[in-house]
Amino acid sequence: MLNNLLRSAKASMSIYEPIKDDVYGVLAEYPNPGALLHAAEDVHKAGYKKFDTHTPFPVHGMDKAMGLGNSNVGYFCLLGGITGLSLAIWLQWWTGQVDYPINISGKPFFAFEPSIPVMFELTVLFSAYAAVIGMLLLNGLPRPYNPLFYSSSFSRASDDAFFLFIAAEDDKFDMEKTQAFLKEIGGTNLEVVHDRGTSSDGSEGEDIDGSQSPQEAEVLM
Amino acid sequence: MSNSTTDIDAMYSGDGFHSDPPLITGDLSFHDITEMVSKHAEKKTPFAWYVAFGISSSIAGLLLIMIAYLFWNGIGVWGVNNPVGWGWAIVNFVFWVGIGHAGTLISAILFLFRQKWRTSINRAAEAMTLFAVMCALVFPGIHVGRVWAAYWMLPIPNQMEMWPQFKSPLLWDVFAVSSYFLVSLVFWYVGLVPDLATLRDRTKKVWRQKILGFLSLGWTGSNRHWRNYEKSYLLLAALATPLVLSVHSVVSFDFAVSVIPGWHTTIFPPYFVAGAIFSGFAMVVTLMVVARKIYSLENVITINHLEKMNIIILLTGTMVGFAYITEFFMAWYSGVRYEQYAFINRATGPYAWAYWTMMFCNLIFPQFFWIKKIRRSIPFMFFASIVVNIGMWFERFVITVTSLHRDYMPSSWDYYTPTAVDVLTFVGTFGLFFTLFLLFLRWVPMVAISEVKGVMPEADPHFYDNHGDGHASTAAPTVTPNS
Numbered sequence: 001m002l003n004n005l006l007r008s009a010k011a012s013m014s015i016y017e018p019i020k021d022d023v024y025g026v027l028a029e030y031p032n033p034g035a036l037l038h039a040a041e042d043v044h045k046a047g048y049k050k051f052d053t054h055t056p057f058p059v060h061g062m063d064k065a066m067g068l069g070n071s072n073v074g075y076f077c078l079l080g081g082i083t084g085l086s087l088a089i090w091l092q093w094w095t096g097q098v099d100y101p102i103n104i105s106g107k108p109f110f111a112f113e114p115s116i117p118v119m120f121e122l123t124v125l126f127s128a129y130a131a132v133i134g135m136l137l138l139n140g141l142p143r144p145y146n147p148l149f150y151s152s153s154f155s156r157a158s159d160d161a162f163f164l165f166i167a168a169e170d171d172k173f174d175m176e177k178t179q180a181f182l183k184e185i186g187g188t189n190l191e192v193v194h195d196r197g198t199s200s201d202g203s204e205g206e207d208i209d210g211s212q213s214p215q216e217a218e219v220l221m
Numbered sequence: 222m223s224n225s226t227t228d229i230d231a232m233y234s235g236d237g238f239h240s241d242p243p244l245i246t247g248d249l250s251f252h253d254i255t256e257m258v259s260k261h262a263e264k265k266t267p268f269a270w271y272v273a274f275g276i277s278s279s280i281a282g283l284l285l286i287m288i289a290y291l292f293w294n295g296i297g298v299w300g301v302n303n304p305v306g307w308g309w310a311i312v313n314f315v316f317w318v319g320i321g322h323a324g325t326l327i328s329a330i331l332f333l334f335r336q337k338w339r340t341s342i343n344r345a346a347e348a349m350t351l352f353a354v355m356c357a358l359v360f361p362g363i364h365v366g367r368v369w370a371a372y373w374m375l376p377i378p379n380q381m382e383m384w385p386q387f388k389s390p391l392l393w394d395v396f397a398v399s400s401y402f403l404v405s406l407v408f409w410y411v412g413l414v415p416d417l418a419t420l421r422d423r424t425k426k427v428w429r430q431k432i433l434g435f436l437s438l439g440w441t442g443s444n445r446h447w448r449n450y451e452k453s454y455l456l457l458a459a460l461a462t463p464l465v466l467s468v469h470s471v472v473s474f475d476f477a478v479s480v481i482p483g484w485h486t487t488i489f490p491p492y493f494v495a496g497a498i499f500s501g502f503a504m505v506v507t508l509m510v511v512a513r514k515i516y517s518l519e520n521v522i523t524i525n526h527l528e529k530m531n532i533i534i535l536l537t538g539t540m541v542g543f544a545y546i547t548e549f550f551m552a553w554y555s556g557v558r559y560e561q562y563a564f565i566n567r568a569t570g571p572y573a574w575a576y577w578t579m580m581f582c583n584l585i586f587p588q589f590f591w592i593k594k595i596r597r598s599i600p601f602m603f604f605a606s607i608v609v610n611i612g613m614w615f616e617r618f619v620i621t622v623t624s625l626h627r628d629y630m631p632s633s634w635d636y637y638t639p640t641a642v643d644v645l646t647f648v649g650t651f652g653l654f655f656t657l658f659l660l661f662l663r664w665v666p667m668v669a670i671s672e673v674k675g676v677m678p679e680a681d682p683h684f685y686d687n688h689g690d691g692h693a694s695t696a697a698p699t700v701t702p703n704s
Contacts, residue, residue, distance in 0.1 A: 014443040034685030040444075056251060056419070057675035058447040061682055066444060071452035077460075091376060095384035107388060117393035117471050121400040124464045128404045128457055132411055135453035136438070139446045143439035155422035157442045158415065158671075160251035 007169070013140030014052045016167035018195035024147040025167040026178055027154065028187030033059045035186050036162040040065040042185045043164065050170040054154070054163040073134045080130020081123050088122035089115065147195035165193075244338055244676055246520045251674050254521070258668045259420055261516050266663060269515075274659050280652025287646040288363055296366050298642045305625045305637035310364040311475070313647050315617045316500070317357035317654075318398060318472055319493075320610075322465055323501025324350025325405050328412070329461035332454075338529055340672040341522045344416075345512065346505050347409040348665070352657040353504070354402045356650040361394070390474040397471035404464055408457045411450070414440050415671040469493040476620065482563035483624030486551065492544035499537035499583070500613035502530050506606040508658070510599055512667065521668055528596050534609060535590035541616070542584030563624060571636055572623045575615050582612020 007017065018024045030036040033055065040053050044067045053062060063069075097110040107114075136142070148154050148165065157163050164187065166178055179190055249257070291298055301308040324346040331339040365371050374395045376385055385392050418440035421433035440446070470490035477489040506527060513522040552564040567576045586608050590596045627634045661667065678684050 012445060014441070014445045032682075032685050033680060034682040037682040053444040054442045055444065055447070056255075056415075056442055057671045057680055058451050059444070059680070059682055062444045063448050068445065068448055071449045073449050073452040073456060077453075077456045092387045095376065096387055100382065100384040102386065104386070104388065114388045117390075117467070117474070118387060118396045120467055121393075121396040121464075121471075124460050124467075125400040125403060128407060128460045131453045131456040131460070132407050135411075135449045138449045139443075141438040141440070141446070142435075144434060146439055146441060148441055154441075158419040158422045158440070159255045 010140065011050045011167070011169070013138065015140050015143065016050055016169040018147070019168040019173075022194045022196055023168045023175070024193040024195040025165055025169075025173070026175075026182060027148070027151055027163055027165045027191045027193050028182040029153065029189040030162045030164060030186060031188070033162055036164060037061055037065050039164050039182075039185045039187065043166065043181075046172070046181065048166055048170050048172050050167040050173075052165050052167075054148070054157040054165060056158050056160060059162075072138060073131055076134025076137070077127045077131040080134075081127035083130070084122040084124070084126025085119055087126070088119040091122075092118060147193055150196065151191055151193055153189060153191070244341070244523070244525075245673065246523055249520060249677075251677070251679065254673055254677075255419060255423075255670055257518065257521065258666045258670050258673075259416075259423060261662070262420060262664055262666055263424065270659065270663060274656065277652050277655035277659060280649055281656045282649075282652070283645055284359070284649025284653055287642055287649055288359075290642060291363060291646070292368055296364070298640060300637060300639040300643055302635050302637060304628050304633050304635060305622055307621055307625060308637060309618075309639050309643040309647060310360045312614070312617045312621050313650065314357050314360035314364075315472055315493075315621075316614050317353045317360075317650065318469065319497035319500045319613060319617075320504045321350040321353035321357060321401075321405075321501065322469060322494075322497035323505045324348070324353075325401075325408070325461050325465045326498055326501065327505070328408060329458040329465060332458040333462060337676040338526050340669055340676050341518075341526050342505060342509060342530075342668075343672070344409075344412065344665075344669040345508065345661075345667050346501075347405065347412070348658065348661045348667075349504060349508060350405050350501075351402070351409060352654050352661075353501075354398065354405065355657065356654050358398065358402070359650060359653070361398075390471070390478045393471045394475055397468045401464060401468045404457070404461055408461055411454060411457065412669055412672070413665065414438060414450075415442065416666045416669060418442070419670055420666065466494050469497040476624075481624050481628060482557070482559040483567070483620070486548065488544055488547055488551070492541065492548075495537045495540040495544065496583075496613055496616060499534060499541055500610055502534050502537070503606040503609035503613070506530050506534070506602055507610070510603045510606075512662065516662075516667065518668060521673060524597055524599075527599070527602060528593075531590050531596045531602055531605075534606070535587050535596075538583055538587035538609065542580075545580065545584060559629060563627070566627055567619060567623045570623065570627070572619065572626070575619050576623065579612050579615040579619050582608050583616060586612070 010016070016025060028039075030039050036053055036055065037059060040051075040062060043051050044065065051066070053059070053066065055062075092115045093110045101109045103109075153161065154163065164182065166173060166182070172178075175192075179192075182190060245254070299308055299310070301310075324343075327339050327346045328343045331343075361374075362368070362371055365374075373383075374385060374392065385395075387393075414437055417433050417437035421430060421437050424430055424433065470493065473489035473493035476484040477486060479485060509522055509527065509530075513519055549564050549568075552560045555561075567573070586605060589601070589605065595601050622637050626637050674680055
C-alpha cells in the first residue's frame with residue numbers, strides 16, 4: 001500500500017522502478033513536436049499511465065495530451081509567501097517593540113506603515129525560493145543518476161530530438177506489444193533502456209530496432 | 222496519426238504567429254541554434270578574450286587597491302565634505318542598481334506580457350543584472366566608514382543585544398537590494414538549467430560532464446518536469462515584476478523620506494524606476510551590439526530586437542524628461558521658497574553644467590529614436606546607449622550633489638569636488654562588471670537555447686498539422702533568408 005503510494009509519487013516525478021531483467025522501459029523517437037504530441041495522445045488513450053515525453057523545450061499542449069493536470073508549485077509558493085510575510089512582521093515588531101525599543105522623534109516603536117517595504121521584500125524573497133524548491137521537490141531533482149542516460153541517442157533530447165518513453169513499471173507494459181504500438185504511432189529508433197544501477201560499466205542501451213538512424217528521421221511537413 | 226487534436230487546435234488558434242515578423246532569421250533548425258550558442262562555451266578560448274579579460278581584471282584590481290586604500294585611511298580620501306555628506310558612493314550605487322533593472326524587467330515583465338522577442342536577450346540581460354547589482358553592493362558596503370561594523374546593517378543576533386532600525390529607509394534598502402539580488406540569481410539559474418543540460422549532453426570531457434551534470438541537476442527535458450518548471454518560472458516572473466518596481470522605489474526612499482529640498486518629493490519612486498529601466502536598457506544595447514557581432518548571433522539577436530529596445534529607451538527617456546519638468550512645476554506650485562530655490566539653483570547654479578548634461582543626454586538625445594532609420598542604425602544606437610548611461614549617471618549626481626551642496630543654511634554651503642580615489646573606485650567597478658561579464662560569455666550559453674527554440678514556429682506542434690482548413694498550415698510564418 002505504502003509502497004504503491006511511493007511508487008506513484010515517484011512516477012509523477014518521472015522516476016520508475018525497473019521490472020525483471022533490469023528493463024527500465026522503451027524509448028521511441030518522433031520526428032517533430034507535432035508527431036510527439038499526437039503520439040502522446042495515443043499512448044494516453046491506450047491507457048498507459050507511466051510514460052513521459054522528453055523534449056528540448058516545453059511543447060505546448062503536451063500536458064493535456066498526456067493527461068496531466070495543473071502543476072502544484074503554486075501551493076509551495078503561497079506557503080513561502082505566508083512564511084516570509086509572517087517572519088517580516090514578527091521580526092520588525094519583536095526587534096522594534098519588544099527587544100530593542102528606541103524612541104526616535106516620538107515615533108511608535110512598531111507601526112505597519114514603515115514596515116511595509118521589508119514585509120514586501122521578505123514575502124517576495126520567500127515565495128520565490130519556495131517556488132523553486134517546490135519545483136525541485138515535485139520534479140525529484142536533483143537526480144544525477146537516470147537510466148535514460150544509458151541510451152545511445154538520448155543526449156539529443158536536449159538538442160533537437162523528441163522522445164517518448166514508456167516505463168516498464170506501467171501495468172499495461174508488454175515488451176512486444178508496447179514496442180509494436182510505439183512503432184505503429186510513428187516511433188522510430190526504438191530502444192529498450194536497462195537500469196543497470198551503475199554507470200561504471202559504460203555500456204549503452206540495447207538497440208533492438210536499428211532500422212532507422214536518427215539522421216533518417218526527417219521532419220514531416 | 223491521430224486526428225483528435227481539434228480542442229488543442231482551438232487553444233492555439235490565436236497564437237500571434239500570423240502577423241509578427243520572424244523572431245529568428247536565417248532559416249535555422251533546432252540543432253543550428255544549439256550549435257550556434259553552445260559552441261562559444263565549448264571551443265578553445267580565443268586570444269582576444271584573454272586580452273579583454275586581462276584589461277578588465279586589471280581595472281577590477283584597481284578597485285581592490287582603491288578599497289584597500291580607503292579602508293586604511295578612512296572616508297577622508299573621498300571628496301565628501303559638509304554639507305555634501307553623500308558623494309560619488311551613493312551616486313554610483315544608484316547608477317549600478319539602475320543598470321541592473323533591465324535584466325529582470327526583460328525576463329519578468331516581458332515574459333508576463335508574452336513578448337516572445339525577449340528570449341534572445343534575456344539570458345545576457347539577467348547576467349548583466351547580477352553583475353551590476355554586485356557592483357552596486359560594493360558601495361553601501363564600503364561607504365560606512367567603519368567597515369568592520371558593516372554587518373550591523375543585517376538583523377544578526379549579537380552580544381550587544383542591538384537590532385537594526387527598521388524605520389530607516391537605508392535598512393529597507395538593504396532588504397530590497399539583497400532580496401533583488403537573491404531572486405534575480407535564482408531566476409537566472411532556473412532559466413539556465415535546461416541549457417546546462419544541453420552543454421552536459423554535448424561534451425565529451427569527463428570533468429566538464431561532472432561539473433555540468435552537477436549544475437544541471439539531472440535535467441532530462443521530461444514533460445512532467447517542464448510542467449512544474451514552467452509554472453515556477455511563471456511564478457518567479459510574477460514575483461520579480463513587482464520586485465523590480467519596488468527596488469528602485471525603495472532606493473528613491475533614501476532620498477524622498479528626508480527633508481532636503483529637491484529630495485522630498487513623491488515623484489521619486491516612479492521617476493527612479495523609469496530612469497532605471499532607461500539606463501538598464503541602454504546598457505543591454507551597449508553589450509548586445511558588441512556581443513552579437515563577436516559571437517555572430519545576428520540571426521538570433523536581430524535588428525528587430527535592438528529596435529524594440531531602442532523604442533523602450535525612447536519611451537522611458539521621455540518619461541524621465543517629463544519627470545524633470547514636473548519637478549520644476551511642482552517646486553513652483555508648492556510655494557516653498559527652499560524648494561523653488563533648489564531647482565533654480567540646479568539649472569543655473571554652480572552645477573548647471575551637470576544639470577544640462579543630464580537634460581541633453583536623457584531628454585533630448587533619445588528623441589532621435591523617433592526616426593526609424595536611426596533607431597535601426599547599429600553605430601548610432603551604440604553611441605546613443607553610451608550617451609544615455611552618461612546622462613543617467615549625471616542624473617544621480619545632480620539629485621545627490623545639487624540638493625545637498627546648498628541646503629537650508631547659506632552659512633554651510635560648499636562646492637563638492639570628487640578626488641582621484643572617487644574616480645578610480647568608480648572606474649574600478651566597470652572593471653569588475655566586465656570581468657564578470659567576460660567570464661559569463663566564456664562559460665555559460667549567452668542566449669537561452671531552450672527558450673529560443675520554444676518561440677520558433679517549428680516548436681508549435683500545429684506547425685506540422687494540415688487539416689485542410691487553411692488555418693494550421695498558414696500558422697507558420699515564411700522564414701525570410703538573412704538580409
